[in-house]
Structure formats: C-alpha cells, structure tokens
Amino acid sequence: MTTIKLPGLIDPHVHVRDLNQSHKEDWDSCTASALAGGITCVMAMPNTQPPITNLESLKMQQEAARARARCDYGIFLGAGVENIETAHTLASQTSGLKMYLDQTFGPLRLDNLDSLVAHAERWDKNRPLLCHAEGRTVAAAILVAHLANRSVHICHVSRKDEIELIAAAKMKGIQVTCEVCPHHLFLTLEGCRLPAGYIEVRPRLATQEDVDALWANLEAIDCFATDHAPHTRQEKESDSPPPGYPELETALPLWLTAIHENRLTLDDIVKRMCNQPQKIFGVPTQADTWIEIDTDLEWTVRGETMFSRAKWTPFEGWKMKGKVTAVYLREELVYDGEKVLAPLGTGRNINEETL
Numbered sequence: 614m615t616t617i618k619l620p621g622l623i624d625p626h627v628h629v630r631d632l633n634q635s636h637k638e639d640w641d642s643c644t645a646s647a648l649a650g651g652i653t654c655v656m657a658m659p660n661t662q663p664p665i666t667n668l669e670s671l672k673m674q675q676e677a678a679r680a681r682a683r684c685d686y687g688i689f690l691g692a693g694v695e696n697i698e699t700a701h702t703l704a705s706q707t708s709g710l711k712m713y714l715d716q717t718f719g720p721l722r723l724d725n726l727d728s729l730v731a732h733a734e735r736w737d738k739n740r741p742l743l744c745h746a747e748g749r750t751v752a753a754a755i756l757v758a759h760l761a762n763r764s765v766h767i768c769h770v771s772r773k774d775e776i777e778l779i780a781a782a783k784m785k786g787i788q789v790t791c792e793v794c795p796h797h798l799f800l801t802l803e804g805c806r807l808p809a810g811y812i813e814v815r816p817r818l819a820t821q822e823d824v825d826a827l828w829a830n831l832e833a834i835d836c837f838a839t840d841h842a843p844h845t846r847q848e849k850e851s852d853s854p855p856p857g858y859p860e861l862e863t864a865l866p867l868w869l870t871a872i873h874e875n876r877l878t879l880d881d882i883v884k885r886m887c888n889q890p891q892k893i894f895g896v897p898t899q900a901d902t903w904i905e906i907d908t909d910l911e912w913t914v915r916g917e918t919m920f921s922r923a924k925w926t927p928f929e930g931w932k933m934k935g936k937v938t939a940v941y942l943r944e945e946l947v948y949d950g951e952k953v954l955a956p957l958g959t960g961r962n963i964n965e966e967t968l
C-alpha cells in the first residue's frame with residue numbers, strides 16, 4: 614500500500630439540485646459525495662429550480678448551503694435576458710456568472726448575441742464568466758469576451774475543433790481557460806454500452822478522434838471538472854431522459870487509474886483539480902485541509918454504494934486502481950474511507966467568509 618497526501622480538490626462544475634429538485638440531490642448528499650471523492654470545495658451551477666438569477670434566489674441557495682453543505686462551496690449566478698442590468702450587482706457574493714449558450718437541462722438560456730455582449734461587458738472583470746458553449750458558440754464566447762477585454766472560461770470542452778480553437782486562442786494570448794470532464798476523456802458515443810436514456814449528456818459523448826484530441830491537448834486544459842449532474846434512474850429510464858451523469862465519486866479514481874496507465878501524472882491532477890481552479894475561480898487556500906489516497910487499492914465501481922442520491926454511474930463495473938482513504942477539512946477527519954463524518958453545515962461559502 615502506498616499512501617499519498619494531496620491538497621483538497623476543487624470541482625468548479627457541480628449541479629447540486631437544491632432547492633426544489635432535492636429528490637435528485639441536495640447540499641447534504643452532494644457534498645457527502647464530493648468528500649468521498651476527495652473534493653473539498655464544490656462550485657454550484659445555477660440551473661436549479663428555481664434558477665439562481667437574482668438576490669432572492671441567491672439568498673435561498675446560500676441559506677440551503679449554509680444549513681446542509683458538508684464541504685466548502687461557491688455559488689454561480691445564471692445569466693438571463695431579465696438580469697442584464699442587475700446580475701453584476703451581485704458579483705461579489707458569487708463565484709462567477711454562468712451563461713448557457715446552447716440547449717441543456719433547465720430553462721436558463723441566452724439565445725441572442727446582444728444579451729451575451731451585454732453580460733460580458735457588465736460582469737465584474739475580476740470574477741469568472743463561464744459558458745456552456747458547444748461548437749460555434751465556443752468561438753462566439755471567446756470573441757465576445759475578448760472584445761469586452763475580459764477572460765472567459767469554457768465549460769466541459771468535448772470536441773477536437775473546440776479544444777484546437779481554444780489552444781489556438783491561448784497561443785494568441787487571448788484570455789480563455791477551459792475544463793474537461795471525465796466522461797469526455799474516457800467514453801465515446803460509439804463505445805458506450807449504457808442504456809439509451811443513461812447515455813444522454815450535454816455536450817453529447819463524442820468520437821474516438823475527439824477523445825484523442827482532448828488527450829493530445831492536455832496542456833490547453835486548465836481544469837478537470839466533473840459536471841456532476843445527478844438524475845434519478847426513473848428519470849433516466851423515462852421517455853424524455855434528462856442529460857447528465859453523477860461523477861463526484863469516480864473522477865479522482867479515474868485520474869489515479871490513468872496514472873497507472875502512464876496517461877497522466879500526479880502533478881497533472883493537482884494542477885487541474887487544485888492549483889488552476891484555485892487561481893481561475895479565486896478559491897482561497899483551504900487551511901489544514903488535505904486528502905489521503907491509497908494509490909494501489911483496487912476496487913470496482915458500484916453506483917448503489919455511492920453517497921450521491923442518483924445511485925448509478927456511467928462507470929458501473931469499471932475496475933479502478935486508487936482510492937481516497939481519508940479527507941481532512943480544517944484539521945477535522947471528515948471522511949474515513951467509508952463514512953462521511955462531516956456534520957451538515959460544516960462547509961463554508963468561499964465568497965462570504967475567510968477560510
């Protein structure tokens with residue numbers, strides 16, 4: 614057994630589902646799932662029910678998190694046509710502004726170029742501006758941000774043309790950062806054996822050529838993010854299955870397994886799940902916070918045993934090598950390799966308090 618110690622990991626892309634979709638997940642189950650995956654800070658997406666687009670909904674989400682989060686967290690605000698004039702007034706209480714430029718789960722969507730430009734111009738230049746963008750909207754997001762003299766973060770990059778465009782923009786000194794998710798690095802649409810509804814995810818799974826291009830452009834990938842998007846089995850098996858995969862508990866084990874296959878180094882992981890997210894999303898250093906990993910422990914992924922309320926995983930039955938054996942948050946043991954020990958409300962809002 615080889616035990617190593619790493620800093621607590623940061624996941625900048627998590628769908629927590631509190632407030633009114635807690636049958637899928639809430640701050641309690643989501644942050645338990647995060648801790649079991651070695652993640653000590655989650656950044657919550659705003660496409661909730663109700664969506665987080667104004668002071669009232671932001672306050673409700675802050676209160677839900679304060680009561681139930683077991684690890685640290687930040688909350689993103691959602692951009693809509695109705696909050697062009699007000700979104701930026703809430704910037705200091707949030708971890709960034711999320712713009713949905715393509716169709717995905719929930720009602721948040723920015724369809725016209727005018728509102729995209731207006732938000733990019735008004736939003737605080739020192740806070741992240743994030744985009745769900747696919748294909749051509751990636752180019753639109755980069756140009757609009759560049760013209761507004763600000764940075765932009767492209768979420769869940771999944772395709773060859775997208776990563777190559779981002780790499781080229783970076784070469785020109787344009788301020789763009791991006792993240793890639795485990796499912797886009799380990800699964801292809803063709804090779805995926807999941808039942809139809811379970812396959813649904815946005816952006817969709819892509820081809821082997823796309824997957825290879827992401828691995829080939831690792832240097833252009835700033836962060837690894839899970840896009841943890843839990844939906845129930847019943848919903849996934851329905852006639853209109855919502856897109857998304859629960860992934861907080863499998864991300865780090867997948868990266869650790871990739872180390873054994875010589876596809877990644879430990880440094881690649883720490884950079885993309887700690888140092889760079891910290892820098893891009895302004896996450897303060899979590900004092901006396903670390904995780905312990907048994908790098909040789911072999912185990913098989915089982916959705917049923919997960920802390921996430923979803924109880925299924927796109928990696929069911931996969932053999933992993935490497936597991937989190939302990940997580941310490943501010944010196945307290947909060948996960949012992951089997952049980953989550955952090956009480957509800959242990960987590961702190963990174964935009965409200967000093968950690």
Ligand code: DOR
Nearest residue numbers: 717718814815842856857
């Ligand atoms: O697959 C996805 N699910 N992609 C998204 O962009 C949203 C997410 C969700 O909220 O379920």
Ligand code: ZN
Nearest residue numbers: 717745768815
């Ligand atoms: Zn998205």
Ligand code: ZN
Nearest residue numbers: 626658840842
């Ligand atoms: Zn997402």
